[in-house]
Amino acid sequence: MKVPKALFLLFSFLIVPLISVTAQIPDKTTESLIKPEVEITDDIYWQVKAYHPDVKLLRVKAVDGKGNYYDVKAIQDSDDTSLLNVKALVDGKRLPIKLIIIENDDYYPLKAITEDGMIMDVRAITEEGLKLPVKGVSKTGNIIHLRAIDDNLEYYNIISISPFGEVNQVKGLKMMDSDVEAIINGVKIFAHVKAIKINSKEL
Numbered sequence: 350m351k352v353p354k355a356l357f358l359l360f361s362f363l364i365v366p367l368i369s370v371t372a373q374i375p376d377k378t379t380e381s382l383i384k385p386e387v388e389i390t391d392d393i394y395w396q397v398k399a400y401h402p403d404v405k406l407l408r409v410k411a412v413d414g415k416g417n418y419y420d421v422k423a424i425q426d427s428d429d430t431s432l433l434n435v436k437a438l439v440d441g442k443r444l445p446i447k448l449i450i451i452e453n454d455d456y457y458p459l460k461a462i463t464e465d466g467m468i469m470d471v472r473a474i475t476e477e478g479l480k481l482p483v484k485g486v487s488k489t490g491n492i493i494h495l496r497a498i499d500d501n502l503e504y505y506n507i508i509s510i511s512p513f514g515e516v517n518q519v520k521g522l523k524m525m526d527s528d529v530e531a532i533i534n535g536v537k538i539f540a541h542v543k544a545i546k547i548n549s550k551e552l
Contacts, residue, residue, distance in 0.1 A: 393512065395423035395544060397435065397519060399473035399481070399497040399505035407473040407497065407505060411437035411444070411461040412480060421446065421461075421471060423509035423517065423544035433509065433544040435519060437461035437469065445533055446471060448485045448493060448521045448540040457485035457521070457539045459495060466535040473497035473505055483507060485521045485540065493521025493540045509544040517544040 399407040410418040423433040424443070436443040439461070448457040449468070461469040472480035485493040486504075497505040507519040521540035523530060531538045 391426075393425040394420075395425060395433065395509040395511045395515075395517070397421045397423060397507065397509050397544075399483070400508045401503070401505050405505070407475055407481070409471065409473050409483065409497075409507065411439060411446075412470045412472050413439075418474070419461075419469075423519065425511070430511070430515060430517065431546045433517060435509070435542045435544055437471070439463070439469070444469070446542050447533065447536075447538045448495075448542060450528060450537045450539045457493065459483040459485070459542065460536075462534050462536050464534060468536060473507075475499070481505070488523075491523040492545075493523065495519055495521060495542075517546050519544050520547075 397409045399409055401407075409421045411421055412418060420438045421435065422438060423435050425433055435446050437446055438444075442464070444461045444463060446459065446461050449460050449462075451458055459471040461471055463469065470480070471483050473483055474480055479499070481497040481499050483495060483497045486496045486498075487494045495507040497507065499505075509517045509519055520543060522543050522545070523540050528539060529537050530540055
């Protein structure tokens with residue numbers, strides 16, 4: 350049966366963007382990324398993961414003083430996906446996630462900050478339940494590169510993944526030359542944290 354030209358063009362318009370999006374990540378991980386835990390309401394919540402080139406994906410969670418885990422999401426609130434806020438979802442609130450300044454630390458740890466100035470760790474969680482620290486480890490221009498680091502000094506990049514397989518890289522972003530970018534709820538901030546669309550092969 351001959352397919353009408355208009356129907357063929359409509360099919361091509363819908364399927365080609367989908368192929369180009371899912372091609373950004375290895376085929377064998379696509380199914381594991383589209384999970385029921387991804388919440389879509391008025392905003393679109395992107396999963397935040399620690400990524401290793403051998404296709405390991407680790408959960409990234411905020412952890413309170415009692416060891417409770419909370420979701421970390423990149424939040425899309427418009428059609429523009431080039432720069433997304435990254436937040437910890439804790440008890441119905443969206444807490445800021447920032448790189449903070451710790452004296453005598455060569456790196457800048459990634460933390461969530463509560464309204465009363467308490468600091469929550471942000472960790473990558475292995476299958477064995479190990480909680481790997483996530484830190485800003487190097488700087489290119491005003492971009493701070495984030496890594497989860499295990500005991501063998503193996504590095505994982507931090508990425509965000511949309512419900513449709515689109516991938517952004519999670520980075521620190523400096524707006525000022527001074528070490529202290531801002532003070533949020535009494536905590537000194539080194540850099541903001543965003544999910545950024547970067548055309549590179551860094552993944």
